[in-house]
Amino acid sequence: MLKLEAVTAGYGDILAIEDISFDVPEGSVFALLGANGAGKTTTMMTIAGHVSPKSGTIFYDGTDLMSVATSRRVQKGIAIVPEGRRLFPDLTVAENLVVGGYSRSRTEESARIAEIVEYFPRLGERIDQRAGSLSGGEQQMLAMGRALMASPRLLLVDELSLGLMPKVVDDCYAVITRLRQAGLTILLVEQNTERALAIADRVCVLESGRIAWSGSAKDARRNEALVQAYLGVATETN
Ligand SMILES: Nc1ncnc2c1ncn2[C@@H]1O[C@H](COP(=O)(O)OP(=O)(O)OP(=O)(O)O)[C@@H](O)[C@H]1O
Ligand SMILES: [Mg+2]
Secondary structure, eight states: OEEEEEEEEEETTEEEEEEEEEEEOTTOEEEEEESTTSSHHHHHHHHHTSSOEEEEEEEETTEEGGGSOHHHHHHTTEEEEOTTOOOOTTSBHHHHHHHHTOSOOHHHHHHHHHHHHHHOHHHHHTTTSBGGGSOHHHHHHHHHHHHHTTOOSEEEEESSSTTOOHHHHHHHHHHHHHHHHTTOEEEEEOSOHHHHHHHOSEEEEEETTEEEEEEEHHHHHHOHHHIIIIIOSOOOOO
């Protein structure tokens, strides 16, 4: 569904990611891991179209994305939950959701909001509350809800669990599981490697803008050297 081929991107003269290639099969969860500054956000922003690659190609659903503008990528089904959430604090929960829905009709919009509230009942309870007054967990739910308003087929989530309490992290991951069951393809950036490895099918570890390792989540957990070097989680014994 998503294929990166030798993608290099950065800011001005700085190269933040170099020669990144990976494949994300439809309906799978793909985790992008790595230390601070490794290039995870840059990779996500390049797929979403907010950063232009200097070289390389990105294919989505068989189409070369390089000629597709950012707003058209949303229409084609690519939505991002950005790092730091980027909500409008003075707008209400409902208004923030509507912003994510782009040019839908009122009827479609209400139907979609109803679906999102079904995923995140807390958002329903706080529908007219200002986004800035929500807890961190509720804000993350709202950021996810806003991305889902566009009915994406590919969801990019940058730092799903960062700064959230374990119970809220459970809730967010439960939604990711449901979205996968509903057929979405999910690209997940996580600091919490344990969580990411538990849900992902495939994993790619970035180091200083390059791919240090990629493979199945299962192999990642069993790879002691990899775990020691990058992942810091308990290895599986069987
Ligand atoms: N707007 C920017 N201007 C210049 N350099 C940037 C910019 N954003 C990121 N970088 C640089 O690009 C490199 C990759 O950063 P990126 O944000 O992609 O990493 P990350 O893996 O998402 O890190 P983190 O875990 O801290 O979110 C870093 O060296 C960073 O300093
Ligand atoms: Mg980042």
